[in-house]
Structure formats: C-alpha cells, structure tokens
Amino acid sequence: MPTGPESFDFLKPKSEVPSLVPPESAAEATAESANLASANAVTPVAPASSGERGRLGHYRILEVLGRGGMGQVFRAQDSRLKREVALKVMNKKFSATPNSRLRFLEEARAMAAIDDDNVVTIYEVGESDGTPFMAMELLKGETxxxxxxxxxxxxxxxxxxxxxxxxxxxxxxxxxxxxxxxxxxxxxxxxxxxxxxxxxxxxxxxxxxxxxxxxxxxxxxxxxxxxxxxxxxxxxxxxxxxxxxxxxxxxxxxxxxxxxxxxxxxxxxxxxxxxxxxxxxxxxxxxxxxxxxxxxxxxxxxxxxxxxxxxxxxxxxTIAAEAIEAEKRAAVQIVLDPTTHPSKSTGETGKRAAVSPADGGLWNDVRVRIVALVAAVMLLGTAGWLAFRGEKRIAQKPSVPTQASREPAVLASTLDVLTLSEIPAAPSSVLSGQQTRYRIVLANAASSDENDPRKVNANSRVIAQIATYLYPAKEPGQMLRGNRRSVAFPRKLSAAMLPAPGQNREFEIDFASAGITPGEYEVEFELQSPQGTPINRLATPLNIEENMATSDLVGFDRLRTSQNQGADTFVKRGSTDDFGGRPFIEIDHRSPSNETSELSHAYLRFDLSGLANRNETIGRAMLLMTLEPGGFKGKCTLQAYGVTAPLPQDWSEKGEKHLTWDTSPSKGPIDGYPFLGRIEFDNTSGQLEKRADELRLFGPGLDDYLRASEAATVTILLIRSSEGTAATKLVSREGNETEAPALAIRKRR
CATH class of the missing domain: 1.10.510.10 (Transferase(Phosphotransferase) domain 1)
Incomplete structure (x- = not known):
C-alpha cells in the first residue's frame, strides 16, 4: 500500500501537501505527534503503542497522508472494527469558527448521503472532544x-x-x-x-x-x-x-x-x-x-x-464508444478485403459481398447522400488515438498486409476530367445552430476509356474525395480556426460512385452551423485525389445569422426589475388590489371556453438611467423571463407592448400609487402602443420550469422602443393572446431577485 502524500493528496492541490519523511525513531515519531497535537489539536490522546502517533476517539493515528488549510488527513485504524481508514480531521483553529465547522459537517453529510461505487464511501461522521472528523475508505491509487x-x-x-x-x-x-x-x-x-x-x-x-x-x-x-x-x-x-x-x-x-x-x-x-x-x-x-x-x-x-x-x-x-468500436470493426474488414471484387455471394464467413461499377447495386441511385467517413479513414481516426501520447501497443505491425500497401497510387492528372458544380438549392443564410443542405454535381468529361478515371484507376478502391472547408468571407484563402475544424472529413469516392463519361452524379451534403460564430463565410468543396492533391474547387457564400433564441448572451448586460428603480406587478380587471408583493407575476386571458378565468396583464419597469445615447449605443435587446414552477402547462403566447404616456414613471407595485386595471393602460385600447414582439413556448412536459431566463422575447420592435426612449425608466406591458385553463405565472423580483424579468442589452460594436 502506498504511503505518504504522493498517493493520497486528494483533499488539496499538490502545492498544499508537504513532503513527509518517515521518522527515523520512535522518539522522533512521538515528537512529531506532539507537534501536531499542539498545532492543530487533532491528537488529544497520546500514543498508546509503538507505530501510532496518537488517538482520536477509537481511531489510532498511524500516519499523515495530507495537510490542507482546514485540517489534515491521516491513515488511521478503527480499533473497534480493525480496519484502516482515511481520517479527515478539522484543525482547532477552523473548528472554532462556526461557518467553517458547519461547512465541514455539511461536506461529510453530503458525501455520506451518496451510496455509489464512483463516490468515496464515508464510514462515520462525528466529533471527539470538540474536534469534527469523518472516516472514509482508504484508497490506493492516485488523483x-x-x-x-x-x-x-x-x-x-x-x-x-x-x-x-x-x-x-x-x-x-x-x-x-x-x-x-x-x-x-x-x-x-x-x-x-x-x-x-x-x-x-x-x-x-x-x-x-x-x-x-x-x-x-x-x-x-x-x-x-x-x-x-x-x-x-x-x-x-x-x-x-x-x-x-x-x-x-x-x-x-x-x-x-x-x-x-x-x-x-x-x-x-x-x-x-x-x-x-x-x-x-x-x-x-x-x-x-x-x-x-x-x-x-x-x-x-x-x-x-x-x-x-x-x-x-x-x-x-456509451453511444460514442459503440460508434467508435463499430467503425474500427468495419475498418478492419475493409483492410482485409481483396483488391478485386468477388462475386455477389458472400462466400466464406467474414467476407463482404461487393458490387462492381457495372452492377450499379447500392450506388445506382442518382443522388448519393454524404453522411460518413469511409471505413479506412475511420480506422485512422479512431485506432490512431492509441498511438498518440505514448501508447505503445499500436506500434505492433499488422499480421496481414493492408489494402493501402497493395493499391497503386492515384495520380492527380488522371482526375482532371472530373469537375464540380453546384445546384442552387441551399439558402445563403441560416440561423446559428441550424443545418443547411448543399447539392453538388460531379461531372465526368472523359472521352474514352483511356482517360476515364474509373478505368485508369480500376485497381484502386478509392479514386477521389470531396473535402469541405469553411473560410471567413473577409479573409479569403484563410481557414477558420477555433470554433470548427478547418476541414471536414472528406467523402471518399470509389469507381462505382463516379459518373460514366459524359454523365454526372448528384451528391447532397449537410452542413451544420452549430458552434460557429455568426458572420459571413464561404463554404468550399474541393475535389481531391486520395492523397489530398486539389483537382478543382467550388465555393458558395454562407451567412450565419445569430439565433437570439439560443444565444449564449455573451456580451449582453442584464438589467432586472429588481435593480434600482425597477418594478414588476400585474393588474386584474375588476380589481383594485395591489399585487406587487406577490412572488409571481400573473398573466391571464379570458376565453369563451373558460368563463371563470380572470383577465390580467403584467407591467415590468426597468431602470435605464445608466444607459446614455441609447439610439447610438443599443445594438440588440431581449426581454428575459423565468417561468414559475407550475406556472403554466401547455402552449402559450405572450405579447409585449411599450408603454408611453400617460402612465407615470413612478408608479408603484403597492401602496398609494399602485397600479390597478382602471389606472393602467389595460383599461383602454392598447393597439396604439408600440408592439415589441411576441414569444410562443410549450411547457406541456414542464421542461421550462426552474430554468432562469429561458423565455426570450426579442425583435426589431423591442430594439427600436428602447433606442427611442429618453426617460430614466421604461415600462413594458405583457398580455397573453393564447387561451388556457389557468393563468401564466412568471417569477417576480419578490420571488427571486436573480430570476426576475430582465432586459438583456448588447451595445453596438
């Protein structure tokens, strides 16, 4: 069993764990034990026998394993159960501090509540002469x-x-x-x-x-x-x-x-x-x-x-591991296949049925959808992992010669008759996170078998490949690096996939924009030899627009109704009560199918006094809201309006100036107020509850309203335009200050 902090420094970073040298004598051990006792009060009982450094309750302290800011960890023996444990003990200084003591005990209880093979086991939590401790399983190994x-x-x-x-x-x-x-x-x-x-x-x-x-x-x-x-x-x-x-x-x-x-x-x-x-x-x-x-x-x-x-x-x-293993198995199968195509029957167990170009078979369809790597590339992409970072087992030589070692090289000059062109089908603009599809046409201009790439390279399994690149539009010729690989995995093309002379074949390529920074790009498709030598290229513009519904809000400043002069409340038709002190904001829509429902509107006030020159500084804005637990089940549509005069800026949630239905814009027609936008959401399964700022309302109406505002505060009116059997409830500033309605504003760059 390893000893010393080199194997058990799991409670503090390495720099906090001192290097321990085993004492040369029992006297030195006793002296060290006494020093520990005086410094940290963790060994209130002197050593009772040789080999131990002190006692804590029924635990015999045998060795120091680690030392951190709040205490120490010892290798100890439970004298009652005769088993060795790791004993984490709080030192005297911190045990006298209520918050630190509570935190220590909370940690112990948190760990003790979890019974799982992948979480360290806690045997006991307790105190001895005022010293908190917890005994846990003694682990071999390392962090x-x-x-x-x-x-x-x-x-x-x-x-x-x-x-x-x-x-x-x-x-x-x-x-x-x-x-x-x-x-x-x-x-x-x-x-x-x-x-x-x-x-x-x-x-x-x-x-x-x-x-x-x-x-x-x-x-x-x-x-x-x-x-x-x-x-x-x-x-x-x-x-x-x-x-x-x-x-x-x-x-x-x-x-x-x-x-x-x-x-x-x-x-x-x-x-x-x-x-x-x-x-x-x-x-x-x-x-x-x-x-x-x-x-x-x-x-x-x-x-x-x-x-x-x-x-x-x-x-x-688990799914990723299974997919990688499947690719490795498929790769090994292809590597071991003979160069020439056997008959259509599978023959011996373990061999694939192959289809010759003349047969057509699997590739007889005009459109071939590009969905995955060829198996040989999969082998390099997955098994190749084992070779990096010093793994030795991949260095063994294969017992069977690989297909690549027997295939003749494909010369780029034999592929000059192949050309790429695009069928205008994909939109030139997509929202970030969405997928777009390109249709690419590969044509074969060969005049005879002598310059037909399929015939010239008949003994090669892979004749050509199509690679996909992404470039920033303002930096032509420079690959994008950082958010996405500069080159996608190439699609390998066999003879069966190439068109006959004078004909063409159509491919569909799906391009996912997830993880790519919004902006203008060029997507480039490059026809290459199997070794990566360019034959010809095809480029098309792509504008990836910001998806406000899923934006990560980086660069946005949030102003909540709980800040400064902000406020939130709701009003009900026929009621003069003040609802501003409620932990929720209620919005309801009276429907013919539910005569008992109450018509209620919400009012949100935000303090923009710290935002000068709004017309010049405000770029984009969003209204963020959090659905109250149980706040609504089903589909819901909310609409927002920008409130202007005659509503006073200093309206109150409660008290003398509290808003009521009759003193708010809700009483009269609201069509004259600026329409800011709407949000539609579905919480049928409750997936939106307890998700802070998950409801987002945005649009040019909201942006323009905020830019045009001149007063210190702005007020937004929320109504529900969809029917329902119950009111929609949002978290208010009284319910949770950090989940109260917010304006997320990003300044112009």
Missing part, C-alpha cells in the same frame, strides 16, 4: 491530476471509461440533490489496481452563498479553470454546472491541455464566459469526432445547450 502529470499515457478506451465513471458518480450525487461545484482533476481518484474512478471532496457541495472562503483567491465557489460560466457569474447553479466542469477535465485529458488558460484568474474567467475553445479533435486530429462532439456539448456556455442530466451524458458517452 487524475497526478496521473496526467506523470509519464503514463491515456488510451482512448481508458478516457471513455474515466468519463463514464466520473459522470456516473456525479449523477449519483445529483439524484440526491447535491451539486459538487468543484469538479477538477485533483478531486477525481483513479483507484489501483481496479482503475475504478472515485469522485472526492464535496467540501463545496452545499455552500449556499456565491461568496465563500474558497482557496483565499477568489469570491466564486470552485476552482477558476474549471468553473462553469454560471459559476463565474455567481448565478444559481443546477446539475448541468457539474457537467461543464467535468467537460473541462475531459477536454484536458483528451488534448493534454486545458481549454481555458490565462495568466490571471480574471482573464481566465473572461475566457470561460466568452471564449469558445477549439474542438479536441482539431487540436489532436486522432481524437475521434464522437469524443469531440460529447465534450463540446458538455462545454456549452448555456446550461440549456448541455445534456439535460448526467445520466443522459453517460448515455451519450
């Missing part, structure tokens, strides 16, 4: 931080296994309503020799304030490089915050470097909030695309764009 800093390599299957186990442990915590809040390599333990993953240190799991004494370096809960954007902003967290932090850990494990690196903590937080890291499979091309897809979804800026739960994330890792 993920130590593992990645060592010379050991991480194979693809081990990365996926670590990912699934880590997120499974978090899922177990989430099922208990516990958010870890400090997922990082130092809090992930790799047990030896089982390689089982254990999630450690829930010391921040139940912290209730966005300001805490964490590491004495920042006011935000967590470790800077692994914070989620919502943690960095000090906002309310849910389970998906842990998924972001775990994504950072796995990104670092896959690429060998962290996604958000900066010289200072403040710069690091800015990067977390506004920087999109390059995909892992663009940094390390041998990282499979499926791995990059899962990690990048975990790193989505907005929680709603990540996996809905840790369990769903584990499922995606």
């Amino acid at each position: 993920l931080e130590r593992l990645t800093r060592s010379s050991k390599s991480i194979a693809l299957d081990e990365l996926i296994d670590i990912a699934k186990q880590l997120i499974s442990g978090l899922s177990a915590a989430h099922r208990r309503g516990i958010i870890h809040r400090d997922v990082k390599p130092g809090n992930v333990w790799i047990e030896s020799p089982s390689r089982r993953v254990k999630v450690l240190d829930f010391g921040l799991a139940l912290a209730s304030s966005p300001v805490d004494a964490f590491a004495e370096t920042t006011s935000v809960i967590g470790t800077p490089g692994y914070l989620s954007p919502e943690q960095a902003r000090g906002e309310r967290l849910d389970d998906r915050s842990d998924l972001f932090s775990a994504g950072v850990v796995l990104y670092e494990l896959a690429c060998g470097k962290a996604p958000f690196v900066a010289k200072t903590i403040s710069e690091q937080l800015v990067k977390i909030l506004s920087h999109d890291p390059p995909r892992p499979d663009t940094i390390e091309p041998r990282v499979p695309r499926q791995v990059g897809d899962v990690i990048m979804r975990m790193l989505a800026k907005e929680p709603r764009d990540r996996f809905r739960s840790a369990a769903a994330c584990v499922e995606s890792w």
Whole structure:
C-alpha cells in the first residue's frame, strides 16, 4: 500500500501537501505527534503503542497522508472494527469558527448521503472532544491530476471509461440533490489496481452563498479553470454546472491541455464566459469526432445547450464508444478485403459481398447522400488515438498486409476530367445552430476509356474525395480556426460512385452551423485525389445569422426589475388590489371556453438611467423571463407592448400609487402602443420550469422602443393572446431577485 502524500493528496492541490519523511525513531515519531497535537489539536490522546502517533476517539493515528488549510488527513485504524481508514480531521483553529465547522459537517453529510461505487464511501461522521472528523475508505491509487502529470499515457478506451465513471458518480450525487461545484482533476481518484474512478471532496457541495472562503483567491465557489460560466457569474447553479466542469477535465485529458488558460484568474474567467475553445479533435486530429462532439456539448456556455442530466451524458458517452468500436470493426474488414471484387455471394464467413461499377447495386441511385467517413479513414481516426501520447501497443505491425500497401497510387492528372458544380438549392443564410443542405454535381468529361478515371484507376478502391472547408468571407484563402475544424472529413469516392463519361452524379451534403460564430463565410468543396492533391474547387457564400433564441448572451448586460428603480406587478380587471408583493407575476386571458378565468396583464419597469445615447449605443435587446414552477402547462403566447404616456414613471407595485386595471393602460385600447414582439413556448412536459431566463422575447420592435426612449425608466406591458385553463405565472423580483424579468442589452460594436 502506498504511503505518504504522493498517493493520497486528494483533499488539496499538490502545492498544499508537504513532503513527509518517515521518522527515523520512535522518539522522533512521538515528537512529531506532539507537534501536531499542539498545532492543530487533532491528537488529544497520546500514543498508546509503538507505530501510532496518537488517538482520536477509537481511531489510532498511524500516519499523515495530507495537510490542507482546514485540517489534515491521516491513515488511521478503527480499533473497534480493525480496519484502516482515511481520517479527515478539522484543525482547532477552523473548528472554532462556526461557518467553517458547519461547512465541514455539511461536506461529510453530503458525501455520506451518496451510496455509489464512483463516490468515496464515508464510514462515520462525528466529533471527539470538540474536534469534527469523518472516516472514509482508504484508497490506493492516485488523483487524475497526478496521473496526467506523470509519464503514463491515456488510451482512448481508458478516457471513455474515466468519463463514464466520473459522470456516473456525479449523477449519483445529483439524484440526491447535491451539486459538487468543484469538479477538477485533483478531486477525481483513479483507484489501483481496479482503475475504478472515485469522485472526492464535496467540501463545496452545499455552500449556499456565491461568496465563500474558497482557496483565499477568489469570491466564486470552485476552482477558476474549471468553473462553469454560471459559476463565474455567481448565478444559481443546477446539475448541468457539474457537467461543464467535468467537460473541462475531459477536454484536458483528451488534448493534454486545458481549454481555458490565462495568466490571471480574471482573464481566465473572461475566457470561460466568452471564449469558445477549439474542438479536441482539431487540436489532436486522432481524437475521434464522437469524443469531440460529447465534450463540446458538455462545454456549452448555456446550461440549456448541455445534456439535460448526467445520466443522459453517460448515455451519450456509451453511444460514442459503440460508434467508435463499430467503425474500427468495419475498418478492419475493409483492410482485409481483396483488391478485386468477388462475386455477389458472400462466400466464406467474414467476407463482404461487393458490387462492381457495372452492377450499379447500392450506388445506382442518382443522388448519393454524404453522411460518413469511409471505413479506412475511420480506422485512422479512431485506432490512431492509441498511438498518440505514448501508447505503445499500436506500434505492433499488422499480421496481414493492408489494402493501402497493395493499391497503386492515384495520380492527380488522371482526375482532371472530373469537375464540380453546384445546384442552387441551399439558402445563403441560416440561423446559428441550424443545418443547411448543399447539392453538388460531379461531372465526368472523359472521352474514352483511356482517360476515364474509373478505368485508369480500376485497381484502386478509392479514386477521389470531396473535402469541405469553411473560410471567413473577409479573409479569403484563410481557414477558420477555433470554433470548427478547418476541414471536414472528406467523402471518399470509389469507381462505382463516379459518373460514366459524359454523365454526372448528384451528391447532397449537410452542413451544420452549430458552434460557429455568426458572420459571413464561404463554404468550399474541393475535389481531391486520395492523397489530398486539389483537382478543382467550388465555393458558395454562407451567412450565419445569430439565433437570439439560443444565444449564449455573451456580451449582453442584464438589467432586472429588481435593480434600482425597477418594478414588476400585474393588474386584474375588476380589481383594485395591489399585487406587487406577490412572488409571481400573473398573466391571464379570458376565453369563451373558460368563463371563470380572470383577465390580467403584467407591467415590468426597468431602470435605464445608466444607459446614455441609447439610439447610438443599443445594438440588440431581449426581454428575459423565468417561468414559475407550475406556472403554466401547455402552449402559450405572450405579447409585449411599450408603454408611453400617460402612465407615470413612478408608479408603484403597492401602496398609494399602485397600479390597478382602471389606472393602467389595460383599461383602454392598447393597439396604439408600440408592439415589441411576441414569444410562443410549450411547457406541456414542464421542461421550462426552474430554468432562469429561458423565455426570450426579442425583435426589431423591442430594439427600436428602447433606442427611442429618453426617460430614466421604461415600462413594458405583457398580455397573453393564447387561451388556457389557468393563468401564466412568471417569477417576480419578490420571488427571486436573480430570476426576475430582465432586459438583456448588447451595445453596438
């Protein structure tokens, strides 16, 4: 069993764990024990026998494993059960502080509540002579931080296994309503020799304030490089915050470097909030695309764009692993196929039926949809992972010669008769996140068999390929780097896929814009030889427009009704009551099918006094709202109007100047007020509840209304235009200040 902090420094970063030298004598051990007792009061009972350094209750202190700011961790023996444990003990200084003492006990209770193979087990939580402690299982192995800093390599299957186990442990915590809040390599333990993953240190799991004494370096809960954007902003967290932090850990494990690196903590937080890291499979091309897809979804800026739960994330890792394994199997099958095509029957077990160009078969359709890599490329893209970062097993020579080693090279000059052209079908503009489809025509201008690429290269399985590139429109010839790989996986073309001389063949290529910064681009399709030599190119413009409905709100400033002179309330027809003190804002629509429903409108006031020259400075704006739990089931449509005179700016939520139906614009026709926009949403399954700022209303009407406003405050009227059996309820500033209605405003660049 390993001893000393080199194997058990799992409670504090490595720099906080001192190097321990075993005492040379029993006298030295006793002296060290006495020093520990006087400094931290963790060994109130003197050593009773040789080999122990003191006692704490029924635990014999045997060895110091680690030391941090709040206390120490010892290897100890439970004298009652005769088993060794890791004993985490709070030092005297911090145990005398109520908040620190409470935090220690909360951590212990949080960990003890989770019963899962991927979370460290807590045996006992207690106090001895006023000293809080917790006894947990004694682990062999090392932290993920130590593992990645060592010379050991991480194979693809081990990365996926670590990912699934880590997120499974978090899922177990989430099922208990516990958010870890400090997922990082130092809090992930790799047990030896089982390689089982254990999630450690829930010391921040139940912290209730966005300001805490964490590491004495920042006011935000967590470790800077692994914070989620919502943690960095000090906002309310849910389970998906842990998924972001775990994504950072796995990104670092896959690429060998962290996604958000900066010289200072403040710069690091800015990067977390506004920087999109390059995909892992663009940094390390041998990282499979499926791995990059899962990690990048975990790193989505907005929680709603990540996996809905840790369990769903584990499922995606499983699906990715299965897809990679299937590609490897398919690749091996193709590599072992003979060059010449056998008959249509499958023959011996394990051989594929092949189709010759004359047969047509699978490729007889005019349109061939580009959907995946050819299997040989899959082999290089997935099995190739095992070769990078020092993995030795891939270096073994294959026992069977590969197909590539027997195929003659395809000369680019033999492909000159092939040309690409586009059928205008794809829109030149799409919203960010949407998919567009291109139709590409490949023509064969060969005049005879002598210059027909299909005949000239008859002994080659792959004759040509189509690669897809993306360029910023203002920088022609320079590939986009950062948000998307500069080149998509090429589509390999066999002889059966090429058109006959004088004919053409049509391809459909789907292009996904998710993760690409909005702007003007050129999509380029390049016909290449199998070795990547360009034959000819085809470029088409693409304008990716910002999708306000799914924007990550980076660059937007939020002004809530809970700030300064802001206010929110609602009025009911026929009532003079003040509703401004309610924890919700109610909006209802009287419908012929529900005569008992009450007609009610909402009023939201925002303080814009700090925003000068609004016509020049306001770029885009959104009205953000949060649906109250149980606030509405079904489909709903809300409409917004900009209120102008004669409503006084200093109207009140309650008291003498509180709004009523008769003193508000609701009494008269509202058609004369500026229409700001509408929002339609569906909460049939309750998926929008407890999602802060999930309801977004935006449009040129809202932008223009705010730009034209001159008063210190603006008031927005909300009505419901759809029918329903109950009122729609939104969170008010009295319900939750951080989820109250907000104006998100982005200034002009």
